[in-house]
Amino acid sequence: MSESRSQDFVAELRQGIGRSGPVWIARDPVNTAMIRHWCDAMQDHNPVYTDPEAAARSIHKGIVAPPAMLMAWSMRGLEPPGETPGETSDPGSQVYRALDTAGYTSVVATNSEHDYLRYLRPGDELHSTQTLEDVSEEKKTGLGIGHFVTTRTEYRDQTGETVGRMLFRILKFKPGTGRAGLAGGQAPSAPPLRPEPGISRDTAFFWEGLEAGELRIQRCAACSILHHPPRVRCPGCGSYEFDWTCASGRGTIYSHVEPVHPSFAAFGPPYVVGLVELEEGTRLLTNIVDIDPDSVQIGMPVELVIRRENSERPLPLFRPLRPERRTTTRARDSIRTGDELPACPIPITATLIVSTALASRDYQDVHHDRELAKERGSPDIFMNILTTSGLCARYVTDWAGPEAVVKRLSIRLGVPNYPHDTMTMSGSVRAERGDRVDVDIRGYNRLGDHVTGSVELEIPAATGGGD
């Protein structure tokens, strides 16, 4: 496209800036079935969303919808907006269509900022109005050449009261014009595999166990002492008779080190060697995975994950244990600026990506159809932004307690969450004043930061119980 034609095109795209679309009335009122579906898929077990009795005892005095569902209520379904005959579409949708026609057919969401003025309740009818905020010049990005489109949506209830606002930014880009596309789509060459373990008659049960998904620890048949690594003769009683027990896979980090030099291509860097003390009492030398090496701490609870890590055989690795959801809400004055939230790994599976996309009523093919995702320039399906929002809100409210109220959720997306990866959430309290607490959050996977952002919480003084 020549420069003047491209300027004309941008001017045309920008014609609708400041213009608002028609009022869109959500197809269903806020309802407990969709809330439960969302909570199941997000694994968000905060009882104020799904347990009528616990919700009635809470500050909400009844069931409320997870705040991050805001956009899900007004999703339009499988048929893209504007294709229904006679429907006047939003100015944002008009820009998306113009970009599709011009070859910018791929789309990713990049930013989302939610303000929650009040939590929604079953029966609320959501009315939304979208305004086109901005369309960028053509930009070269890692994903491809495209335009950023920013919209603002105002949400009102059946009485006309504003209940929430959302700023949403997406990138519409030409498939195949990004870094991967320009390089011919070649993946970086794979590092060499880790050396194979030496397996003897005495250690075969251990490796066979890993193939079967079990961590088997040698046990003396005479005195029941556990040993790892396996031995030929019991150091306790001298017996040569052994059997084994299956470890629960839970333990704590006894010691750890991050080797830097010399480097071995088969092992990273960065990688963490950890000595894990198993619940059963014995210790195991292993790698600590799915966590930033700087965040590994002695005493940290970890769980077993058996997988091939650049290896022929499945290996016993350990990752941080998902922190338990608080059942009582933290007292506001127990929270201080600088407090760290415990790391929380979230395994990314195709099931999680698909079930959460559907729970958020997002039928974009890139979130459930691998072949179409590949045609659009992505190596696989990837998580949608509503799910990222839901998981960020879950992480912070699981830490703060069931009656912590999310007032604002602001996120920026980086690398995608693809299946067969783990996103680990981390966070820290950036500021606190009055009943408000601002938490910075980050979710990273093996490609880098998937999400960075912040969550603003209100911790009411009159919550059910602090400690």
Ligand SMILES: [Zn+2]
């Ligand atoms: Zn023994």
